[in-house]
Amino acid sequence: MTHGPCDACEELLQGYLDRQLTDAEVSQAESHLDSCDYCRRRYRFEASLRQYVQTTAAERMPPELMAKLTELRSAGA
Amino acid sequence: MGEAEPETDGPRIAAEARDRVRFEEEALALADQVYRVARRLVSTREEAEDLVQDTYGRAFRSWRSYTPGTNLRAWLLRILTNLNLDRGRKVQRTPDMQPIEEGDYYLANKMAEAQGEQVLDQDLVVEKLSQDSIVNALSSLPHDFRDTVVLVDIGEFSYADAAQILDIPIGTVMSRLHRGRRLLKQRLAEEAVS
DSSP: OOOOOHHHHHHHHHHHHHTTHHHHHHHHHHHHHHHHHHHHHHHHHHHHHHHHHHHHOOOOOOOOHHHHHHHHSSGGG | OOOOGGEEEEEEEEHHHHHHHHHHHHHHHHHHHHHHHHHHHSSSHHHHHHHHHHHHHHHHHTGGGSOOTTTHHHHHHHHHHHHHHTTTTGOOOOOOOOOOOOOTTTHHHHHHHHGGGGGGGSSGGGSOHHHHHHHHHHHHHOOOHHHHHIIIISSOOHHHHHHHHSSOOOOHHHHHHHHHHHHHHHHHHHHHOO
């Protein structure tokens, strides 16, 4: 497992997933990902982790809170 | 607030009443999304409910300061994060010396070490992390990092919106997000592998 290019690819991970990289950096990351299973697995892992954190941490609003908020409207003031 | 309106202002007052009703309806339609973010900014459900109620109370009173056509959800979250700060949140400042952060691959590496590299090929590998571990890891983040991670990764706000909501430069959003996500993965790894 080579370390130089993988370190660079790790550094590009967040920007890549957030679509914040320059075109040159995107090409750099993608050409590395094409040839490196190690990084490709980790990019995929990170993308599913983001999605999973978002859905797992979401908690719906309790219905009774909506009733309380509605009472705060000007009609009730 | 009980300002005397000349009678000829009838049509203007009627238009304003309609604008106000529209504002209130649009704001209420966002309540579930506002609550989801609030719930992860504070520790308990009760605190989240109080915070959302205070936010809507203030929003309904100061609705005139909202510019129609701009991002109402961000406007509401700005009120909410300010109220959250007013509630003594300033007590915990992000310390100058941050804990040592591992790299972006840290959690994946830990899972691969514990269960073999091939585990990362499984579609549902992240589901090995329990809901409790995710929620606990989020709530363990230093406040400044947590605010940013919650707004961007849970609330799906852009960097620019998060910067405006928190009243910090966009570069600060990016660095807090990057470091907050690394810390989050570090906490998750501690739990997943322990």
